[in-house]
Amino acid sequence: MTAVRQATRPKSPPSSVLERYEPVIGIEVHCQLRTASKMFCSCSTAYDGAPPNTHTCPVCLGLPGALPTINRRAVEHVLTTGLAIEATFPETTRWERKNYFYPDLPKGYQISQYAIPLAAAGRLTFETSEGAISVGITRAHLEEDTAKLIHSTTADGRRVSLIDFNRSGAPLMEIVTEPEVHSAEAARRYAEELQLMLRAIGVSDADMERGQMRVEANVSLRPRGAKEFGTRVEIKNMNSFRSVERAVGHEIERQAAALDAGEPLVQETRGWDDGRGATYRMRVKETSDDYRYFPEPDLPPLHVEAPGLEELRARLPELPSARRARYTSDLVLSAYDAGVIVSDPAMLTAFEAILAVGPQLPPKEVANLVTGDYGRAAKEIDLRTPAGLVGLSEPGELADLLRRILDGKLSRANAKEVLAEHIAKGSSVASIVDARGFRQISDVSALAATVDEVLAANPAAVADYRAGKPQAIRFLVGQVMKATRGQANAAVVQATLRERLDAADPGHA
Numbered sequence: 001m002t003a004v005r006q007a008t009r010p011k012s013p014p015s016s017v018l019e020r021y022e023p024v025i026g027i028e029v030h031c032q033l034r035t036a037s038k039m040f041c042s043c044s045t046a047y048d049g050a051p052p053n054t055h056t057c058p059v060c061l062g063l064p065g066a067l068p069t070i071n072r073r074a075v076e077h078v079l080t081t082g083l084a085i086e087a088t089f090p091e092t093t094r095w096e097r098k099n100y101f102y103p104d105l106p107k108g109y110q111i112s113q114y115a116i117p118l119a120a121a122g123r124l125t126f127e128t129s130e131g132a133i134s135v136g137i138t139r140a141h142l143e144e145d146t147a148k149l150i151h152s153t154t155a156d157g158r159r160v161s162l163i164d165f166n167r168s169g170a171p172l173m174e175i176v177t178e179p180e181v182h183s184a185e186a187a188r189r190y191a192e193e194l195q196l197m198l199r200a201i202g203v204s205d206a207d208m209e210r211g212q213m214r215v216e217a218n219v220s221l222r223p224r225g226a227k228e229f230g231t232r233v234e235i236k237n238m239n240s241f242r243s244v245e246r247a248v249g250h251e252i253e254r255q256a257a258a259l260d261a262g263e264p265l266v267q268e269t270r271g272w273d274d275g276r277g278a279t280y281r282m283r284v285k286e287t288s289d290d291y292r293y294f295p296e297p298d299l300p301p302l303h304v305e306a307p308g309l310e311e312l313r314a315r316l317p318e319l320p321s322a323r324r325a326r327y328t329s330d331l332v333l334s335a336y337d338a339g340v341i342v343s344d345p346a347m348l349t350a351f352e353a354i355l356a357v358g359p360q361l362p363p364k365e366v367a368n369l370v371t372g373d374y375g376r377a378a379k380e381i382d383l384r385t386p387a388g389l390v391g392l393s394e395p396g397e398l399a400d401l402l403r404r405i406l407d408g409k410l411s412r413a414n415a416k417e418v419l420a421e422h423i424a425k426g427s428s429v430a431s432i433v434d435a436r437g438f439r440q441i442s443d444v445s446a447l448a449a450t451v452d453e454v455l456a457a458n459p460a461a462v463a464d465y466r467a468g469k470p471q472a473i474r475f476l477v478g479q480v481m482k483a484t485r486g487q488a489n490a491a492v493v494q495a496t497l498r499e500r501l502d503a504a505d506p507g508h509a
């Protein structure tokens with residue numbers, strides 16, 4: 001089962017296409033690193049919502065004579081990412097100028113890393129509906145972001161392009177995979193897992209909708225069994241995980257149709273139009289030769305030293321993949337539960353907090369509570385309060401609720417009501433249970449009369465059960481629960497009902 005379930009999954013290319021062609025997909029992600037200042041100057045990166053061009057200086061405006069200095073934190077973030085993906089590191093790396101002309105690039109070049117990336121040869125492992133996949137990561141390197149172009153129309157109707165340099169020079173990490181992704185779903189899952197990992201290690205907020213994580217995919221097809229790569233097309237403008245899956249799926253179909261019709265494909269960059277659900281041509285692709293990379297003369301080479309690297313390794317938190325593995329092995333959670341909890345920060349906080357105050361509670365019960373009624377309610381509230389899950393409710397209260405259920409003092413039906421009231425009003429579990437007079441009835445003799453009344457009042461269900469429809473017993477259990485205001489122990493009720501029904505049934509002699 002997949003770790004992530006969606007209400008409506010984008011449709012996959014038809015299986016007839018996938019039987020004939022193998023999609024070969026490489027993914028490039030640019031993510032903004034979480035630093036206080038920009039990559040090569042001391043301008044603040046807290047420019048979200050600020051008036052345009054208020055976070056600038058001669059360096060990030062590209063004024064002649066301005067000299068860059070390296071942001072140490074940004075370098076550490078790429079190294080930390082490299083450690084998380086088990087990459088290798090060069091002893092020395094350097095900076096290069098990537099030359100191209102565009103109005104959002106004041107210097108006429110971007111400072112980047114070309115020949116020697118800060119981290120290389122890593123890997124990321126994640127779950128898909130076809131099982132776990134491990135994708136090789138070619139490289140992760142550092143570079144600077146461009147300014148932002150704003151296209152608008154003036155009061156007198158002229159169309160103008162405005163430039164906001166606040167983002168110019170913000171630190172960017174580029175992460176490139178090997179062409180080892182082979183489905184639209186895997187492309188989406190890779191991006192989701194990468195976001196989860198980047199957030200867990202604290203190097204980026206990686207919010208796709210806010211442009212902090214930009215995903216591009218190189219897609220080509222080759223006939224099944226072929227070794228050679230087909231013509232690859234780069235897709236941009238995918239602003240959500242869902243659009244990554246849709247865009248790649250659409251591109252696979254588009255290329256298959258062209259190949260089937262004998263039409264040649266062009267190496268090009270295509271944009272994704274989410275509204276139309278199709279890709280469109282943006283430009284015929286540049287090659288790296290066009291960028292005329294050359295060494296950056298204003299910055300010294302960067303030396304990666306072992307002690308510093310070990311310090312970063314020691315600070316690395318538990319990674320999502322390791323946490324999932326621990327949850328399924330040590331805590332015996334299902335892969336599905338582990339996946340859901342680890343990918344949801346609110347649920348994760350609650351799960352860990354409840355287990356911390358109730359270490360003797362079965363993790364499976366805690367997981368059910370967190371992913372079930374409580375998780376759903378908390379998620380809704382979490383959207384409105386950044387305080388998160390534990391701010392909503394003391395973990396001790398939830399542990400108390402679970403203990404009452406497990407000790408047989410509170411029925412699960414009643415526990416649901418207690419939980420709803422606790423979430424809505426914040427009153428303690430103990431006070432709600434007392435006020436409502438909830439206590440679970442597990443004593444068979446105390447339930448016998450009610451069971452008999454329900455059997456007498458529902459001859460149709462009794463007949464159904466005896467006619468070989470065992471599911472009819474569920475209706476009868478429900479009737480007993482209703483008659484006892486949810487206080488009956490459902491398991492005891494079911495056993496008692498079954499005993500009566502089977503005993504009095506000549507067919508079951």
Ligand SMILES: [Zn+2]
Binds near residue numbers: 041042043055057060
């Ligand atoms: Zn600056």
